[in-house]
Amino acid sequence: xxxxxxxxxxxxxxxxxxxxxxxxxxxxxxxxxxxxxxxxxxxxxxxxxxxxxxxxxxxxxxxxxxxxxxxxxxxxxxxxxxxxxxxxxxxxxxxxxxxxxxxxxxxxx
Amino acid sequence: xxxxxxxxxxxxxxxxxxxxxxxxxxxxxxxxxxxxxxxxxxxxxxxxxxxxxxxxxxxxxxxxxxxxxxxxxxxxxxxxxxxxxxxxxxxxxxxxxxxxxxxxxxxxxxxxxxxxxxxxxxxxxxxxxxxxxxxxxxxxxxxxxxxxxxxxxxxxxxxxxxxxxxxxxxxxxxxxxxxxxxxxxxxxxxxxxxxxxxxxxxxxxxxxxxxxxxxxxxxxxxxxxxxxxxxxxxxxxxxxxxxxxxxxxxxxxxxxxxxxxxxxxxxxxxxxxxxxxxxxxxxxxxxxxxxxxxxxxxxxxxxxxxxxxxxxxxxxxxxxxxxxxxxxxxxxxxxxxxxxxxxxxxxxxxxxxxxxxxxxxxxxxxxxxxxxxxxxxx
Numbered sequence: 001x002x003x004x005x006x007x008x009x010x011x012x013x014x015x016x017x018x019x020x021x022x023x024x025x026x027x028x029x030x031x032x033x034x035x036x037x038x039x040x041x042x043x044x045x046x047x048x049x050x051x052x053x054x055x056x057x058x059x060x061x062x063x064x065x066x067x068x069x070x071x072x073x074x075x076x077x078x079x080x081x082x083x084x085x086x087x088x089x090x091x092x093x094x095x096x097x098x099x100x101x102x103x104x105x106x107x108x109x
Numbered sequence: 110x111x112x113x114x115x116x117x118x119x120x121x122x123x124x125x126x127x128x129x130x131x132x133x134x135x136x137x138x139x140x141x142x143x144x145x146x147x148x149x150x151x152x153x154x155x156x157x158x159x160x161x162x163x164x165x166x167x168x169x170x171x172x173x174x175x176x177x178x179x180x181x182x183x184x185x186x187x188x189x190x191x192x193x194x195x196x197x198x199x200x201x202x203x204x205x206x207x208x209x210x211x212x213x214x215x216x217x218x219x220x221x222x223x224x225x226x227x228x229x230x231x232x233x234x235x236x237x238x239x240x241x242x243x244x245x246x247x248x249x250x251x252x253x254x255x256x257x258x259x260x261x262x263x264x265x266x267x268x269x270x271x272x273x274x275x276x277x278x279x280x281x282x283x284x285x286x287x288x289x290x291x292x293x294x295x296x297x298x299x300x301x302x303x304x305x306x307x308x309x310x311x312x313x314x315x316x317x318x319x320x321x322x323x324x325x326x327x328x329x330x331x332x333x334x335x336x337x338x339x340x341x342x343x344x345x346x347x348x349x350x351x352x353x354x355x356x357x358x359x360x361x362x363x364x365x366x367x368x369x370x371x372x373x374x375x376x377x378x379x380x381x382x383x384x385x386x387x388x389x390x391x392x393x394x395x396x397x398x399x400x401x402x403x404x405x406x407x408x409x410x411x412x413x414x415x416x417x418x419x420x421x422x423x424x425x426x427x428x429x430x431x432x433x434x435x436x437x438x439x440x441x442x443x444x445x446x447x448x449x450x451x452x453x454x455x456x457x458x459x460x461x462x463x464x465x466x467x468x469x470x471x472x473x474x475x476x477x478x479x480x481x482x483x484x485x486x487x
Binding site for chain 1: 110147148149150151155261262265268269272275277278279280281282299301303340341342343366388389390392393395396397399400402403409410411412413414415416417418
């Protein structure tokens, strides 16, 4: 159980950092500063963060930035990275054209 | 951790978060939201196609759907301080056959009878609104005041703003039962054993509301239904309308960031038998969706699908939700059974729930959504 208001108090206010302009998610162009700031707005899980900022929602589906985002969120939340649940992997494994995907199971007649 | 509150809201979805926001805005600050998952908006609120739709709605829910479109959605981003990507550019429901058009004509005339601007247009007019569609389309229904928003951000926007106003949220807090004290709903018991107490309890926990309500002797007739969506990689800007079909084989829109988001089904969802916790998509639905989508928007045949996701709908027996105070359990307010179309009405439902807590009249009459409307006909 996480009491969000208590946790927000515990981690303190957002303090801008020198690396805030660093691009963390290259596909969707999300910066370190945006991720850090969102944590202080109550975005505590990777699932919420993806929905809020779109990190890891682009072509590579977070395969590049997933670990980085976890690390940044963990530091901001003052927990170990292992305590941050990774994003849910979702089908398809690789981006696939609609015309190809449409062929699967469509041969009934 | 504070264990008592003026209002306890069970369920951190769009209805729960919106109710929390409007309560806080009206000055009721002792609000506590309990979310079973670790993430706010983990359920259907973030797992839908983002339609903010009035057309095709049941007469019992159309008034508050229209209220939300006319009075809430246009200013929501500004009010909450988060861009919820609301676009009000209209909804086309496409038809390829005469049978489709007959169906759409019925839909449109029903809507007009209820005071909604909706008409059937021919293939040429469809092309004028959206030139990227298939030549096979011979007509469509057109509701110019429908639109879409970003469901992933809208729920979190209500959450963020209500946090700023002092609402308390606890995540990972799975409610297993309610308990009455002196005949009144008061205690909320978690699976971990903690007990919270509230003067008023709002139950907005989707399908799981059924099991929680049962613990105080109330049953809302609902079943669960698994719906899936897919999203493409970014595409050049093509259109900003909402699309659906007369056959209801898919619906969707192009999101602000360029991806197309489509909801679709395989027709076999009724028979899905899997645990409620299992949110994995099936191997058949996205393919069926792609066939339907290409049939109406051939230009997307080469667009790549980057992700699919699914979520549970709480289907109410008669297709509209239960939003009501429970007479036998004073202090309990139900808001569940949204039947797969609860996103677009979220702001209005949140507002009305806050009014019900305050004992005020709701902005529109929702007496048709009473919890005791289910009667045996035999």
